Each structure stands twice: as C-alpha cells, then as structure tokens.
Amino acid sequence: MNAGGVAPQGTKGRGSVKARDTRNSRAARNGDEKPDLPGVWRAYGALLQYLRKRSGMNQQQLGDAIGYSLQQVASVEQGRRPAKAAFTVAADRVLNADGALEALQDEVDRAKLPRFFRNFALFEAEAVSRFSYDPLLVPGLLQTEAYARALFAGHCPPLSEEIIDQHTEARLSRQKLLSRMPLAELSFIIGEEALRNPVGDRELMREQWQHLLDVGALRNVEIQVMPAACGFHSGLNGPFVVLETGEHQHLGYIESQEVGCVVHDPAEVSAFGLRYGKLRSQALNSTESARLIERLVGET
Template identity: 30%
Template sequence: MPASLGLRGPAVCGGVGGRAAASAGSSSQRSSSWQSTSRSKERRAGRNWLVVWSRWTTSAESATRRIDAHLAQEELAQRVYCSSGRVSMIETGRRSPNKDFTKRCDEVLGTGGALMRLWPLLTREAYPSWFRPFVEMEATATAIHEFEVQAVPGLLQTADYARTVIGASWPPNTPDETDRQLAARLERQEILDRPSPPLLWAVLDEGVLGRPVGTPDVMRAQLAHLLKMAQRQHIRLQILPFTAGVHAAMNGSYFVLDLPNQEHVVYMENPDSGRLSIKPETVTNCG
C-alpha cells in the first residue's frame, strides 16, 4: 500500500465511499433539491416489487411450513420467542423476518434449512441496485483496501452505529426498511469471520473518530469495536490525522478490491449511484 495514505498509493478518486452500503442517506442528500428527492422516491418505488416478491416468497414458505407442522401462530410464536402479532405480520408480508427469527423457525419447524436458503432474497433486495455488484465482488475479494472520510467502514460498524447511520437516510426509511438494511449490512460483515477471510486494510480520516454518531454509549462501543477488530491478524487499521494536511485523497472515499483472478477493481460512490472501474489508469491512481 503506500504513498501518502498507506492505502495502495495516492488517490485521485471522488465519491462518498461505502458508508451508504445499505443506506441511501447522507447530509448532502438532506440539502439536495426536490428533484433529487423525487428521483430517490422513484428508485425506491422501482425496487418495491422485488422487495414485495422476495418478502412474499419467504412469508408464504414460512406459513406453509408452520401449517404442515400443525402449529398455530400462537404456538410458533412461543417456540421462537416472539409475539403472535409479529408472526402474523411476517406471514402476511407486512414485516420482513430477521435472521434470528428465520433460523429459529427452521429449527422449530424442522425444515432442514429451507427458510434460511430464502434469506438471501431478502438481504439482496435491501441494497440499491447499483450497490449489489460491489457486494458480490466484495464477497469474493482476497483483499479489500478502503479509504473513508465520513463514517466507520460498513464492515467494521457495530449494529447500533450502523442503525444510526442508516436511520439518517433521506427520504426517511420505514422501520422495516431500516431493519432490512441493517440485516444486510451485518451480513456483509460475515466475510471477516470466515476461516480464510480477506485482508482488510482501512484508512480512516481522523474526522471519522471525532464525528458523534448516536449516543455517547454508541460511539464508545464503536471505538472499542474498532480496537478489537484491529487486533485481528488479517485487518490493518490506520488513521489519517488532521495534521497530515492536504493529501492525495481529498476528493473522497473509495475501495480497491483484489479479486481471485488477479484483477483489481475500484469502487466509488455518489449519493445516488456507485461506479465500478477496472481501467488500469483508475486502479493505478487509486491503488
């Protein structure tokens, strides 16, 4: 890695980085024009049928398995430790199931993991369409290099920190949308717990540590989590101090992914879109 940032070399790339991962919000979006807000609503509406379809598929399968097991909603609720109202809302598609609920239903209903096999349908649709290709590449990467100027990288966020960031989106998310996006973000983090995880080299601007996100307890837990993750052998975490002054990555955050086929991909993000590039000059400038 190296030059001024220690992130594979100097950067000339723009974008707002991966902090939007499963969230389309940022302070810049709040100040955007009504046209930008309208486009965001249109993009969300365009994804609704996919979300509804995947949610309905999972919900219908859950209800079918429960009926096959000769259990009433109240009985299933008791066995998976939730309310019967929640079971009803999930089975009728009014609420998305979370991962724990899905796992417990598999166990109680003896499905052999059938419901969890449907789980990716829900998490995938939590991402904006322009972010999904990056998530798929990230999952196969042998090394991930990231420079972040605004927020803790998504792969290193605690659940409470991530929920706060996602909750700052504009237009505002519904509680169910927030839950789905949070679940998707936390699932991305599972690549770091694999037996052979990718190398993660993250450089954070000092402002990331000084920007309050959520309550003091949320920030305290997040900073403690960063220290803990930095102890892992495959993770290198560095802070770019304010005293460094002007540097090569002033234009914003970016990722460089090293893929198994020896290719290198740069990912940059704007408030409403993301861009992958394998152009040699772009990779060289960013990596």
C-alpha cells in the same frame, strides 16, 4: 418522461420502467410508499408457508413455537417483512427444514440494503481482499450497531423506523466478512476527521472507538488513520474501495449521495490501487493508529 407524464411514442415500456424505478427508489429512501418487494423475501415467505403447512401448523402455532406473533409470521410469509436471523434459525429448527431457510438468510439480508449498494454487496460477500479509504465516516464494516443506527436516523429525507431497522440489520450482516472462512485480507484507512466527528454522544463514540481497537486486533484486518494535518494526498477526491473477488477479478467501487458505481475497467481499477498504496504510505501505521484511537477512548 414528458411534463404531462406521458411517455413519447415508441418508448412507453421504457417510460413505465423508469417511473417504477423512480417510485421504488423514493420509497426505499423515505418509507412513505411501499416499493416492489424483493423477490427473495417473497420466495422465502412461500417456502416458509410450505414448510409450515407440511408440518400441520397454522401461523399462530408456528409463532408460539418460535416466539413471534401471528402478525409477524403472516408478514414474513407474505414477503412484506424480511425474516431476521433469529426467526430463521428458530423456524428452521421447528419445521425440520434441514437448513433450507437458513440457506436463504444471506440473500434476505442483502435485499435489506439500499438498492444502489446491492450489486457491490454481492462482490463484497465473496471478496478475498478488500481495501478502502473513508475520510468522513467510519466504514460500514467497522460500525457498531448504535453508530450505524445513528447515521440512518439522521438521513435526509427521513427514513421510517422500519427502513432504519432493515438497513441497520443489513449493515451488521455484512460484517460477517470480517471473520468469514477462508479469511479475507482487509485494510481500512480512515480519516482522523471521521473518528472525531461526533455522530452520537460520547458513550456512542467511545463504544465505536473501542470496537475499532477490537477489530483492528484481528490478524486479517489492518486499520490505519490518515492524520487530519497530512496536507495534500491522493484521497482528497473522496472515498473508494478496491476489491479482489474469489476469481481474482479486481474491482473498484465509489459512492456519493446514495449513488454507487462498481468500476470494472482495468485501467481505472489499477489507478485506484496505486492511490491506495500511496495513501497507506502517508497514513499512520497500524500501531500508531491504535495509539491515536486509544487516546480518543481515554479522553471520554
């Protein structure tokens, strides 16, 4: 865009799209503006309204039947607010929807994610294997609700409470991958600094450490800790993910400062795989890692 805000001749359409994307991105970050609402929220709302009217109920009656207010039902029907899983389960049952609303819930939740992450989330949900290195924070798939909420609450610029709630719900929804059938093979290497960084108070961190021990006991999950005193290693360039889809396509993912990039190039993804293999050999093994985390729990 030019300084005067007018698109150059012949690029008006592209300029309008760029301006709209910029507004939406800013709105998604700080909640001060209302971005274009996700299409799946509007589609869910339209379906909910159809099912409600088919059942001969008004919004107040539906709200009373499922334990939500008239305003909440109206907001969901208008696509202004995403339905939570409990809302969907109750509405599906009361409206005899035969699972039609529940079938949309994963997409509704995915649209709560930050815009830059949604493309990768589609691949992640269907992954048969996922390996990640996270040096500074506990990875999202392993976060407790309190830890995730603390991270979003500390966002700069500040997020609205509504956006914090939505991002937290979406992050927790992603954790279905831990137990989804068929089981995915999941490996996490976490920097020791990430474990010792006090994102919240001691009780929050104790709960997070204990959660890591519980998830690490799952037979499809391996958690390793990269010691702080390890010296040079191939993960110093930053966090990354290597993922295999159900079609056995290998992908990489990198992210920094709310910019995410899905990597498709086979040579680059292969390099990620080589680095991850090297990191696994340098990190503590799963048993040693669990002992380190147990020591952290015991220090509280």
